[in-house]
Amino acid sequence: MFNNPSSTGKVYLVGAGPGAVDLITVRGAKLLAQADIVFYDALVDPEMLELCPQAEKVAVGKRCGKLSSAQQFINKRLVDAAQKYQIIVRLKGGDPMMFGRADEEIQTLKNRQIEVEVVPGITAALAGAASIQQSLTLRGVSRSVAFITLAQGTNHSHANEDKAPQPIASPSADTLVYYMGRKDAAKIAQQLIQQSDHGGVHKQDTPVHILEAVSTAHERLWSSTLEQLASGKADGWFNSNSPALIMVGEALRHKAELVTTKSESSSTKIDNGLQDSQILANRTRRA
Structure with a gap:
């Protein structure tokens, strides 16, 4: 802590990682152990x-x-805390600089001359690739990766609040990873297939992996193709209480060996009307 208790505190934006407690960085864990106050995300x-x-x-x-x-x-709470505490941690899911509104918090703090530091964390896309043991890039197949979200902020302006959010065009990267895409999963696949008719690289048989609750004991995997996703085959599988990651690309074609639980609930889910081309697995993790 600072030697001068009257000095303005310092705010640390710390990445909590993808979910598992032991995937936070050593620096992040040390800062938590020193913090006077911690503002933490829902995830x-x-x-x-x-x-x-x-x-x-x-x-x-x-x-x-x-x-x-x-x-x-949240911005105001961070500013107020810096006037009262010396070490303030803003604990954010994944990496602070990935779809986390960190820029607004950083700018607010800098405008008030409050010192701020960012401590990176493992983002869900990389944790997901590690979990299924599939690289997001592959020599001769995939040389580019795009991280995408269709989520849009709702508290900037009310001028267009009556208009439905407009989906952004999918980038032309070889591998696509969609954050927060559960509600639009089928539409995402339909759009990619349509684009393949005009030179797009993601065709009907392109592999798709959907991961929920990446790196946690509740992690689940749905694997199939864009065609199956576009037809709504995954719609009933999603758990609305778990964060989902949709991964699309030829680099993901070769599946890793999956370990399924032997619980009755897991068996029920596996037999829940899935096509033969699909794989559904619940992972069990040990400390």
Whole structure:
């Protein structure tokens, strides 16, 4: 901590990683152990907060479709905390600089001359690739990767609040990873298939992996093709309470060996009307 207790505190934007508690960085864990106050996201595992027993803990998570903290309110809380505390941690799911509104928090703090530092974390796309043991790039097959979200902020302006969010055009990268794409999964696949008729690289038989709750004990995997995704085959599989990642590309064609649980619930899900071309697995993880 700072030697001068009257000095303005420093804010650390810390990446919590993809979900598993032990995937936070060493630097991030050390900062949690020193923090006076921690503002944490909704996706942060409650067990991770055991790394900061000495700190005041404030939930400021934002989840789509659920009651959540407005970004302006979070910004104000960080500024106020810097006037009172010396070490402030803003604990953000995944990596702070990936779809996390970090730019707004950083700019607000800098405008108030409050020191801020970013501590990176493992983003879900990389954790997902590690989990299925499939590289997002592959020599001779995939030389580019795009991380995409269709989610749009709702608290910037009310001028267009009556208009439905417009989907962005899919980039031309070889491998595509969609964050927060659960509600638009079938539309994403349909759009990619349509683009393949005009020179796009993602055709009907392009492999698709959907991962939920990456790196946690609740991780699940749905594997098939764009054609199956476009027809809505995954719609009933999604768990609305779990974050989902949609991965598309030829680099993902060769599947890793999957370990399925032997629980009755897992067996029920595997037999729940899935096509022969699909793989559904629940992972079990041990510390």
